[in-house]
Structures are given as C-alpha cells and as structure tokens.
Amino acid sequence: MAADDSAEKTEQPTAKKLQDAAEKGQIARSKDLGTAFVLIGSACAILMFGKMLAMGILTIGQRMLRLDQKDMFEVNSMFTAWGEVGKELIPPMAGIFAVILAAAFIGNTLLGGFNFSMQAAAPKASKMSVFKGFKRMFGLQAFVELLKSFLKVIVVVGIAYLLLKFFFDDIMSLSLMSEPNNIESALYFLAWIFLGLCSSVSVIALVDAPYQKWNHIKQLKMSLQEIKDEHKNSEGSPEIKQRIRRTQMEMSMKRMMQEVPKADVIVTNPTHYAIALKYDQGKFKAPVVVAKGVDEVAMHIRKIANEHKIPVLESPALARSIFHTTKVDHPIPEQLFAAVAQVLAYVYQLKMHKKGKGTRPKALAKDLPIPDDYRH
Template identity: 80%
Template sequence: MAEDSGAEKTEQPTPKKLQDAAEKGQIARSKDLGTAFVLIGSAAALLVFGKMLAMAVLTIGQRMLRLDEKDIFETNSMFTAWGDAGGELIMPLIGIFSLILIAAFLGNTLLGGFNLSWQAAGPKASKMDPLKGLKRMFGLQALVELGKSFLKVAVVVGVAFFLLKLFFMDIMALSLMSEPNNIESALYFLGWLFLGLCASTSLIAIVDAPYQKWNHVRQLKMSLQEIKDEHKNSEGSPEIKARIRRTQMQMSMKRMMQQVPTADVIVTNPTHYAVALKYDQGKFRAPVVVAKGVDDIAMHIRKIANGHKIPVIESPALARSIYYTTKLDHPIPEQLFAAVAQVLAYVFQLRLYRKGKGSRPKNLAKELPIPDEFKH
C-alpha cells in the first residue's frame, strides 16, 4: 500500500466513501447559501409582520408616555405596562422568529441534507495544531473565501447604492408625514431595502453552492487502488472467504455424519453414491434424507453405517435418483414413495427376522418403480 499512497485520485467517491464522510460530518455545505436564506427570510418576515410590529411599537410608546392620575398612585402600574408591552409584541415577534428559523433550517440543509454527526461535534486535536491552522489560513480554500468576501462587499455596496438612489425621494418624504403613517411607511421602505440587500447575497450563494458541492466531491475522490481496497474490505478477501467456506463445509459435514447413526437404511450405488434415509411415522410424512454423498463421503457414510449395524441396501438407480432430487434434511419427492416404501418394508422385515419375530423377507426387487424423469 505504501507505493499506492501517491496514486492519482481520478475516480468519483463511492457511496460508502460518501457515507463514511457524512458520519464524520464531512458534507457539502455553503455558508453563503445559509446566510442568504436567513437574511431573505428576515426581510420577508419584516414585510409580513412589519405593520403588526409597527402598531405594537406605537401602542407601547403611547402607553409608556401617557400618564394619568391612576398610574401615578398605582404602585403596580409599571409592571402592568410591561405586561401590556409584552402582550403587544409577542405575536409579531413569534411570527418573525418562526420565519427566520424556517429559513435558517432550509438554507443549511438544502445543500448536503440534514446530517447529525457526533464525530464532528467531538473535540479534535488536529484542530489545535498551529501548523495546520496556518495551512488553512493561507491555503487555496482561504484564498477562495477571501475572494468571495471582496465580491460580497462589492455586490452589497453596489445594490445598496442603487436602492438608496431609487428610493431617496420617498425616504426624504417620510419627514413630512405624521404618525402612524410615517412609522408604517418607514418600516415598509426599510423592509424592501433590507430585502433588496439580502437578495444581493443570493447572487454569491448561486455561485458558491455548486462550487462547494464540486469541491466536496473533489476532496473525496479516490484512486483505483482505494476502490479495490474498499471492495476487498467490504466483501472480504478471497482467502478469508475460502477459509470460511471450508470451515462451514467441515461443520456441515460433521453434523451430517452425526445424523448417519440415526438412519433406518443406507441406499448405495454401491460405491460412488450413498444416501441415508430416516422414517418416523409419528414425526415425518415421508422418509427424510439425513445424509448423502459421493465417493469418499459415500464411503465414510457406509463405514459409519456398518459400525452402527445400519442396513446398507444396494440400489444404484434409487441412490442416484434420491441424491440428485432431494436436499439434505428434506423429505423425498412423492414420485419416489413407492420405490422407497419397498426398501423400508424390506429393512423392517429384515429387522424383525433378525430378532426372531418373523420370517426371512424376500430379496428386494432389482428394478424398483422409479419414474423416467427421476432417473439419473
């Protein structure tokens, strides 16, 4: 891996790379986009609730500056006045702050989506490294941010000059108006001027948001070797997977061989195939294959069967048919019921005969009733 550390990163980041970066808090974010949304949301809130806020301020001013005999001699009049002021301001302020909160949430999640990362919130020693701090201050990203700052100032100053020139006469006319019309008009002009200035920041955000997304992907780009290593780590190396498969096969083989002593009969080929069948009338609807194998495994099944005195019946066609059509620990198909029934009947009669409880059974038929589609 040392020789690949300087490999050129030309490939797009994989979904796993993007997910790992998001878990660390590394997602595309545009501060200018969030700022533009907050400012425009604030201006819109001022336009929507500005009149209500102006009327509340006017009512509070009239209430605070007007005294009567009752207010002079009432010791709680000041607290009552503050309560009235709060009641007047609460609704417009709730509306304004609600719009600002919604705008802030949209502006900060529109690019990159909502992301909560505990790793990003945790302390990092690298952030306290002065050398890395200097690198961030004088790096390419810092130059880009400096350029954007100059651009912001130029755009905002230009838009402010244009708006002041456009509304100059209307603003000067406010001094000739009486209240409450002058307050409403002042807030109206203030709201539109503020909205115009805030809208100018969206010009920066329109440029910054695509740049931040491109820069985020650029920083996460991967080399071909990194993609190969990630695939190997996620899927597992071939050597480890092969070892796991061997271990699983060994464990499965061990469990299968442990079931051979419970079988009622072993049907063989006679040397290449061996199938162990178990039939419990109270438990199984049909005989079940508890073990099967070919060549060395078949020989091992026969060896265990001989050691436990389990009947071994030679029926090449039936052994091959059961081996290829029945899964381990599954009942045999219905098409083989008749053939297997003859084998089990012979085995059970032979078992009784050996116990001295019956006559010797007739030899098993060489040709058992096996359908052509089940012959292998």
C-alpha cells in the same frame, strides 16, 4: 505505473464513504446559502410583521408619554404599562423570530441535509496545529473565500447604490408625512431596501452552493484500491469467507455422519453415491434422508454403516434419484414412495430372517418403480 494509476482518486465516493464522512461531520455546507436565507427571511419577516411592530411601538410611545395625574399616583401603573408593552410587542416579535428561525434551519440544511455529529463537536489536537492553521489561511479554500468576500462587497455596494437611488425621493418625502403614516412608510422602505441587499447576497450563494457540493465530492473521491479495500472490509475477505464456508461444511458433515448409525438402510450406486434413509412411522410420514454423499463421502458413509451393521443395498437408479431430488433431513418425494417401500420391506424381512422369525427374502428387484422424470 499501474500502482500509481490505481492510487489516483478518480472514482466517485461510495455510499459508505459518504455515510462515514457524514458521521464525522464532513458534509457539503454553504455558509453563504445559510446567510442568504437568514437575511432574506429577516426581510420577509419585517414585511409580514413590520406594520404590526411599528404600530405597537407607536402605541407604547404614546402610552408612555401621556401620563396623567392618576398614573403618577397609581402604585401598579408601571406593571400595567409593562403588560401593555408585552401585549403590543410579543406577537410581532414572535412572528419575526419564527420566520427567521425557519429560514435559518432551511438555509443550513438545504445543501447537505440535517446532520449532528459528536465527532465533529469533539476537540481535536490537529485544530491547534500552527502549521495546519497557516495552511488553512493561505490555502486554496482561503483564496476562494477571499474572492467571495471581494465579490460580496462589490455586489452589495452596487445594489445598495441602486436601491438608494431608486427610493431617494420617497425617503426624502418622509419628513413631510405625519405619523403614523411616516413610521409605516419608513419601515416599508427599510424592509424593501433590506430585502434588495439580502437578495444580492443570494447571488453569491447561487455560485457558492454548487461549488461547495463539487468540492465536497472532490475531497471524498476514492481510488480503485480504496474501493476494493472498502468492499473487502464490508463484505469480508474472500480467504476468510472461504475458511468460514469450509468450517461450516465440516461441521455439517460431522453432524450428518453422526446420523448414519441411526439409518435403517444405505442405498448405493454402488461406489459413487450413498444415501442413508430412516423411517420412523411415529415421527415421519415418509422416509427421511439423514445423510448422502458422493465418492469419498459415500465411501465414509458405507464405512460407518458397516461398523454399525446397517444394511447396504445396491440400487444405482434409486440412489441417483434420491441424491438429486432430496436434501438432507428432508423426506423423499411422493413419487419415490413405491421404490423406497420395496427397499424398506426387503430390509425388514432380512432383519426378521436374521432373528430366525422368517424366511430369507427374495433379492431386491433391479428395476424399481422410479418415474422417468426422477431418473438421473
């Protein structure tokens, strides 16, 4: 039962799920919203540039129908006429196309944003499946589209009837008007009727856009197991991450043990802690911790030190203090300089004594100068 519950797609899609869907071309889109923007944009474009277009058409008609004898015998008269046609028609047509293009872009990107997907454009064998084709034809989405089509017809026919009834007397009076007023008025009525019809489509779009958004999210909903799997794939399997950390620790430990033979002294607890210190006056301003560890690691450090005849000194307080305050490959704190200096001085004197160049040094003081804040 728990497995069945976890398989239910009850969770909202993650950001990665939405991004993967967008890369495949699966985004919320409302065809009715795009259509409404294009139609309303077209009506607005006609209202904005319709008068200029009508006057241009009238000017061209007058020019073409009023030919004199000079125009008939002029070789370049046709090219001149075409130039006048372009001069009159190109500006209003360019304005109309620009408005429609902007409306089409806004309408088709308003809901799901701009998205270009090569995966969506690639041919798919599943689209050629007869079974899936019938499923799309008689599925829930097809039924919703059929209902929207009926609703469109009812709304558009109803709005068209109301608009024709409202403008009927004005339309009939156009026959009594002279040009160019009749052309301008006819275009004016046509634009407003067209705008009213287009606005009726926007009613469908206002219902369809939220539905498409809801349906898109519904299709991408995830189960709890899918969310866990996605997190595992994106963040990495815990077992793999643990293995990587273990490998990194092993490599770090190996490098650290390779530095132990280069140390000047090993400070111990005596059994639980071991700190390998190196001081190179030409390279470092202070002694550096080249290796440190507790328990088994500490024992291994002492073993390597004995093999390479590195001095091992017992100073529990100093060993604990350095272990808790200093990282490997970092210099010791300034507050521990005095204590470490005594250790290094003892080691130097001991080396000189073994070479027969000095007396044996006194035993290292048990109470080294360690500040209370650095005692652990």
